[in-house]
Amino acid sequence: MSAPTADAAEFAILGKDAKALRALGAERHLSLSDLEWSAIQAHFKSLRREPTLAEVETLAQTWSEHCKHKTFTSPIRFTEGRKTRLIKNLFAETIVAATESVKKSWCLSLFEDNAGVVAFGKKWALAFKAETHNHPSALEPYGGSETGVGGVVRDVLGCGLGAKPVLNTDTFCVGRPDYAGALPEGAHHPARTLRGVIAGVRDYGNRMGIPTAGGGLWFDDDYRLNPLVFCGTVGVLPQWAVKKEVKPGDLIVAVGGRTGRDGLHGATFSSADLGADAPSSAVQIGHAIQEKRVLDALLAARDRRLYRSVTDCGAGGFSSAVGELGAKCGARVRLEDAPLKVADLDSWEIWLSESQERMVLAVPPKNLKALQAVFAAEHCELAVIGEFTRTGRLLVTHHERTVVDLDMKFLHKGLPRAQRDAVWQAPGSSKPSGGATLKLADALKKMVGHLNVCSREWVIRQYDHEVQGGTVIKPLQGVRHDGPGDACVIWPHAATGDMKDPMGFSVAHGMNPEYGRLDPYWMALACADEALRNLTCVGADPGRAALLDNFCWASPEDPRQLGALVRAAEGCRDAAKGYGAPFISGKDSLFNQSKDEKGKDLPIPGTLLVSAIAPVPDTTKAVTMDFKGPGNALYLIGRTNDELGGSLYHKVLGRAGGEVPKVTSPATALDGFKSLHAAINRGLVQSAHDLSEGGLALAAAEMGFTGEFGCLLDLDELPRDPRIYTHDVLLFSESPSRILVEVRPEDESAFLRHFGKGAKSAPVRRVGSTMANPILKVVGLDGSVLLEEPLKELKEAWQKTLPGMLE
Amino acid sequence: MSVRVQPSHTHFVEVRLKPEYADAEGAAALALLRGQGLTSIREVRVSRLYELKGPVTANHASSAARDLLGDPVTHESRLVSPAASPLNGMNFWRVEVWLKPTVTDPVGETVREAFAEMGLPRPDTARCALVYRLNGRATKPQIEKAVAKSLANPLIHRVVVSESHP
Numbered sequence: 001m002s003a004p005t006a007d008a009a010e011f012a013i014l015g016k017d018a019k020a021l022r023a024l025g026a027e028r029h030l031s032l033s034d035l036e037w038s039a040i041q042a043h044f045k046s047l048r049r050e051p052t053l054a055e056v057e058t059l060a061q062t063w064s065e066h067c068k069h070k071t072f073t074s075p076i077r078f079t080e081g082r083k084t085r086l087i088k089n090l091f092a093e094t095i096v097a098a099t100e101s102v103k104k105s106w107c108l109s110l111f112e113d114n115a116g117v118v119a120f121g122k123k124w125a126l127a128f129k130a131e132t133h134n135h136p137s138a139l140e141p142y143g144g145s146e147t148g149v150g151g152v153v154r155d156v157l158g159c160g161l162g163a164k165p166v167l168n169t170d171t172f173c174v175g176r177p178d179y180a181g182a183l184p185e186g187a188h189h190p191a192r193t194l195r196g197v198i199a200g201v202r203d204y205g206n207r208m209g210i211p212t213a214g215g216g217l218w219f220d221d222d223y224r225l226n227p228l229v230f231c232g233t234v235g236v237l238p239q240w241a242v243k244k245e246v247k248p249g250d251l252i253v254a255v256g257g258r259t260g261r262d263g264l265h266g267a268t269f270s271s272a273d274l275g276a277d278a279p280s281s282a283v284q285i286g287h288a289i290q291e292k293r294v295l296d297a298l299l300a301a302r303d304r305r306l307y308r309s310v311t312d313c314g315a316g317g318f319s320s321a322v323g324e325l326g327a328k329c330g331a332r333v334r335l336e337d338a339p340l341k342v343a344d345l346d347s348w349e350i351w352l353s354e355s356q357e358r359m360v361l362a363v364p365p366k367n368l369k370a371l372q373a374v375f376a377a378e379h380c381e382l383a384v385i386g387e388f389t390r391t392g393r394l395l396v397t398h399h400e401r402t403v404v405d406l407d408m409k410f411l412h413k414g415l416p417r418a419q420r421d422a423v424w425q426a427p428g429s430s431k432p433s434g435g436a437t438l439k440l441a442d443a444l445k446k447m448v449g450h451l452n453v454c455s456r457e458w459v460i461r462q463y464d465h466e467v468q469g470g471t472v473i474k475p476l477q478g479v480r481h482d483g484p485g486d487a488c489v490i491w492p493h494a495a496t497g498d499m500k501d502p503m504g505f506s507v508a509h510g511m512n513p514e515y516g517r518l519d520p521y522w523m524a525l526a527c528a529d530e531a532l533r534n535l536t537c538v539g540a541d542p543g544r545a546a547l548l549d550n551f552c553w554a555s556p557e558d559p560r561q562l563g564a565l566v567r568a569a570e571g572c573r574d575a576a577k578g579y580g581a582p583f584i585s586g587k588d589s590l591f592n593q594s595k596d597e598k599g600k601d602l603p604i605p606g607t608l609l610v611s612a613i614a615p616v617p618d619t620t621k622a623v624t625m626d627f628k629g630p631g632n633a634l635y636l637i638g639r640t641n642d643e644l645g646g647s648l649y650h651k652v653l654g655r656a657g658g659e660v661p662k663v664t665s666p667a668t669a670l671d672g673f674k675s676l677h678a679a680i681n682r683g684l685v686q687s688a689h690d691l692s693e694g695g696l697a698l699a700a701a702e703m704g705f706t707g708e709f710g711c712l713l714d715l716d717e718l719p720r721d722p723r724i725y726t727h728d729v730l731l732f733s734e735s736p737s738r739i740l741v742e743v744r745p746e747d748e749s750a751f752l753r754h755f756g757k758g759a760k761s762a763p764v765r766r767v768g769s770t771m772a773n774p775i776l777k778v779v780g781l782d783g784s785v786l787l788e789e790p791l792k793e794l795k796e797a798w799q800k801t802l803p804g805m806l807e
Numbered sequence: 808m809s810v811r812v813q814p815s816h817t818h819f820v821e822v823r824l825k826p827e828y829a830d831a832e833g834a835a836a837l838a839l840l841r842g843q844g845l846t847s848i849r850e851v852r853v854s855r856l857y858e859l860k861g862p863v864t865a866n867h868a869s870s871a872a873r874d875l876l877g878d879p880v881t882h883e884s885r886l887v888s889p890a891a892s893p894l895n896g897m898n899f900w901r902v903e904v905w906l907k908p909t910v911t912d913p914v915g916e917t918v919r920e921a922f923a924e925m926g927l928p929r930p931d932t933a934r935c936a937l938v939y940r941l942n943g944r945a946t947k948p949q950i951e952k953a954v955a956k957s958l959a960n961p962l963i964h965r966v967v968v969s970e971s972h973p
Binding site (some may be wrong): 288 | 911
């Protein structure tokens with residue numbers, strides 16, 4: 001290790017050729033492209049000096065994929081079949097454009113802050129953000145997912161003037177826990193990764209006192225080297241605290257943890273393929289208790305209005321936080337004033353360290369004393385490390401030596417945009433082919449026990465989903481509290497103090513990488529549809545839903561991968577427009593591919609997680625998915641088409657091809673959701689469950705074994721494409737926008753009055769009834785009995801899979 | 808001018824469940840080790856080992872072990888010597904899993920602060936390791952390999968395997 005301040009010396013890049021610069025970048029894990037190197041070279045040439053090491057590190061970090069989302073914001077030459085067009089900025093042309101066209105007055109902050117913010121009643125607002133922490137979790141699953149939760153909690157804490165976290169969500173994509181193939185040196189077995197990431201989310205969320213009550217699990221062996229860890233947080237804040245601004249003269253105050261050598265190069269590391277040479281410094285262990293102290297002190301200071309702006313120290317540490325806060329004015333930082341964990345840190349290490357549990361505030365000097373008292377009361381450290389200026393420059397010194405002196409404009413706007421090529425080739429024949437044939441009953445039993453459907457109780461029971469006392473609809477439901485819920489409903493008023501307000505909110509997810517293998521465009525629409533119908537099922541208002549996108553993709557340098565990503569982004573655009581649901585925030589994680597044991601690239605399947613949030617106007621009317629009694633009518637909303645492409649049924653049979661489920665008319669789907677919402681709000685619905693993996697058969701089975709009542713379904717009554725004559729399609733097709741609803745006989749006519757009869761209205765039809773005998777009975781088109789399965793057996797098959805593999 | 812140098816000591820405090828209590832953490836670790844092929848291991852018991860450096864006397868360490876680091880009802884604690892214990896040939900192994908010095912140890916940090924809150928001198932550093940006591944026949948390389956694939960991650964952990972007392 002070189003002596004402190006040695007890095008303030010020059011870092012010679014002028015006159016070096018591309019090869020030498022590339023070597024320099026590789027040595028320091030800078031992940032800068034040739035184009036970026038030459039922009040840096042040109043800038044310092046015009047200044048007639050060499051940069052310092054800290055300056056190059058600051059630029060590399062600020063310009064990293066992680067911080068600037070280069071792929072989404074740079075020009076792309078997109079070739080689809082024979083047509084080629086130029087996309088100038090994928091993000092602006094899809095996600096942002098759709099959100100702007102949808103225009104909702106209740107969106108209070110979009111894309112600019114650390115999280116998206118929507119209004120929640122007249123006084124309050126909800127901040128929602130989902131992050132990924134994939135690369136760190138691949139190296140160290142426990143620490144990676146733990147700091148993933150810590151990071152997204154700080155995002156919400158650093159949103160506006162600070163929101164109080166009231167819900168955590170977690171979604172994991174991992175290899176099968178019983179994977180028996182070879183793995184490259186240094187890779188963790190998927191079972192170990194899964195145990196680790198669950199433990200990390202559990203320990204951080206539970207220790208901070210935030211309920212973890214939503215999420216999902218997806219198993220696919222292509223995730224075995226690059227597991228995906230999505231962590232989400234919802235926070236509640238008063239509407240006056242949504243806006244923030246930094247004024248020149250405000251002090252730069254660092255609060256929370258001390259700065260150490262942890263997590264160096266986390267941001268630049270996310271811009272590179274994951275390989276055996278990953279720097280161990282990119283991995284950290286979280287300190288939940290420290291973050292809880294920061295949370296408590298910060299919210300106390302917020303309510304006394306002691307600071308003007310706040311942001312979290314995420315990837316890039318002080319460099320990123322101070323750089324962002326001071327982007328419009330300028331900042332002057334003295335590194336010697338930052339509290340350190342160890343004394344021997346180089347200046348650039350202090351500046352770039354990604355030590356966890358730190359936040360940066362902009363504090364008017366007159367408030368400093370009061371702020372110090374608030375933080376001291378929580379045993380939380382606080383240090384003034386500089387001030388915001390009017391100079392438009394970022395000036396960092398360490399013991400009077402200049403370490404960084406950069407123009408904010410060059411830092412934030414100087415990134416050269418490289419054009420990339422993208423290719424999309426629509427898949428050929430969609431006819432299903434191959435695979436075995438199974439009896440319907442056997443297929444159903446296999447499907448309920450399939451890893452992507454089976455009970456998640458083994459995971460969910462590790463999380464505290466009750467803390468804060470507002471979890472109205474819990475992740476596990478039914479008479480024995482062990483059935484699969486569609487979404488959680490949270491009543492957050494323990495945090496607001498409005499104890500008489502019955503309004504809550506719900507968070508739901510949609511994800512299906514199998515559809516993406518066939519067509520990422522339809523996958524995106526299906527994901528948004530799934531998230532919205534899950535929300536609707538529990539009683540949330542689908543007309544007030546806001547969405548988050550999280551794209552996880554392989555290398556965008558492969559034109560086919562980038563082409564698929566463009567398709568998915570365009571699907572998101574059309575989903576937002578079609579459902580009138582704006583995207584309020586999002587994140588992308590690229591380069592999720594690694595060399596497998598044979599040295600071949602193993603990319604993950606293109607993965608999109610759509611998270612949705614919507615208010616539940618009256619949480620006392622929220623609905624769970626279990627059958628409530630015998631003799632009730634079962635209605636199916638939505639039309640069934642022959643859409644088995646990427647379905648669980650095909651997966652179980654080993655069949656390829658088929659039509660991917662398509663949302664051809666989001667407006668019709670939304671009409672169905674809104675009608676159902678109105679009926680739920682009037683107390684006319686006993687239970688509702690969305691049809692997703694496994695289609696109608698699986699949804700009915702789950703509602704049955706969770707409520708311990710049977711049901712009789714008549715396939716001839718299904719609203720459907722009249723060309724379907726096969727029973728397996730009707731039972732297992734995964735056509736989107738469908739919900740199975742239980743209604744008491746006396747409420748049927750009132751229920752039906754909520755549904756329109758126009759051409760654009762969603763179809764709704766009575767398809768059967770519940771019964772006391774706990775079996776799933778299905779009558780086919782010809783009147784014969786197709787299925788007569790005891791629910792107990794189905795439930796056992798559904799419950800034993802995960803414990804069988806992990807215990 | 809005279810400079811008073813604070814005496815600096817290093818103490819190791821081990822806190823473990825009393826033998827009459829079932830050790831769920833140990834059972835989970837046993838299942839993981841067996842999953843890695845160490846089927847000859849019959850039992851695993853887990854304890855925590857704290858390394859305290861700084862102006863802390865043996866008395867301070869003992870009182871913290873009793874009142875802070877363990878539960879006096881279910882745990883027993885003792886000051887241990889870092890020296891390797893004499894071999895006894897009884898097929899007992901001791902596996903210590905420490906976080907590497909470059910990785911932040913949140914438990915250790917909290918222990919440091921808690922010392923001060925108890926009115927004891929604050930240690931300069933405190934680190935916490937998990938100690939697995941394995942009962943069963945195996946070779947050291949077998950244990951090291953199985954631990955690296957289940958209980959520890961070589962990227963962030965330092966593992967010390969030694970033969971030990973029951």
